[in-house]
């Protein structure tokens with residue numbers, strides 16, 4: 001009897017240690033691994049009297065964000081739900097076929113440029129098929145706050161636990177641009193016949209536009225895991241991507257160009273490859289998310305960097321990058337300018353790499369003049 005009491009007591013202690021160990025691992029060890037690195041950037045100062053307000057909370061890894069013509073937000077949550085946010089948050093639908101694993105799941109969202117006429121919504125998502133994970137873009141008709149007529153736009157993009165890309169946006173040419181990560185297949189990034197490690201350009205119906213450089217969906221290649229797309233007022237595309245070990249990149253995107261991954265990194269150069277306009281340096285990680293131009297400045301957000309970055313852009317150069325709101329809201333995934341001019345950022349503290357507060361994840365509206373001196 002006594003023997004069993006001892007075994008039982010040891011069992012309880014072991015069980016307790018396992019639970020405690022798991023708690024420490026998930027709550028302290030993982031977030032430490034993804035804690036912000038030191039930064040060499042100047043820190044922005046918030047203009048007093050300007051508004052920063054939480055406009056939605058209790059979301060689950062919001063990833064893509066866009067505005068309907070009436071000003072409501074449509075937000076994807078990575079586990080697979082589409083939400084509509086006005087004063088309240090309402091689930092529109094759980095999207096069929098989404099596989100939420102690692103960095104994959106329900107990711108980017110974009111509205112057709114003539115959404116008012118056709119009600120088309122585009123979603124980028126990870127799915128699981130025989131043979132593994134695949135990413136795809138689907139088009140739906142958004143009607144009475146439901147998604148109808150699911151139509152594939154591009155399918156069978158190889159996916160993986162990491163580097164799934166996922167940002168989608170219509171350019172000023174009304175073509176759909178799609179960021180696709182290398183999905184851990186680094187050599188695919190150097191092959192413009194392969195979709196991985198590329199920025200794609202498609203007609204709104206999914207066909208390959210005239211003028212694409214390789215007569216296929218690939219517009220630029222040699223990317224590792226591009227996450228942000230933004231166009232200047234003159235229509236120049238910029239993209240932001242994750243480096244391998246720090247050295248996150250800001251690139252000016254030209255048709256048919258090779259951005260070097262995995263052959264060159266940081267400031268390295270090679271014939272017929274483009275080096276970034278700026279990168280984060282060998283010791284600093286931004287882990288960038290979305291990007292947007294506002295009044296000629298390039299704004300992008302950082303997951304690990306936990307900041308809103310503001311880059312002063314002249315033509316195709318960056319003179320300075322400032323970090324705003326560092327660690328104020330945790331990991332940041334998306335930044336979008338609202339129809340009234342405010343900047344909207346989304347947190348990503350529930351993605352397994354952060355330390356969520358009770359109200360995470362959140363969407364925060366920032367008066368666009370907050371960062372002005």
Ligand SMILES: [Ca+2]
Pocket residue numbers: 222249259260261264265274275276
């Ligand atoms: Ca590069």
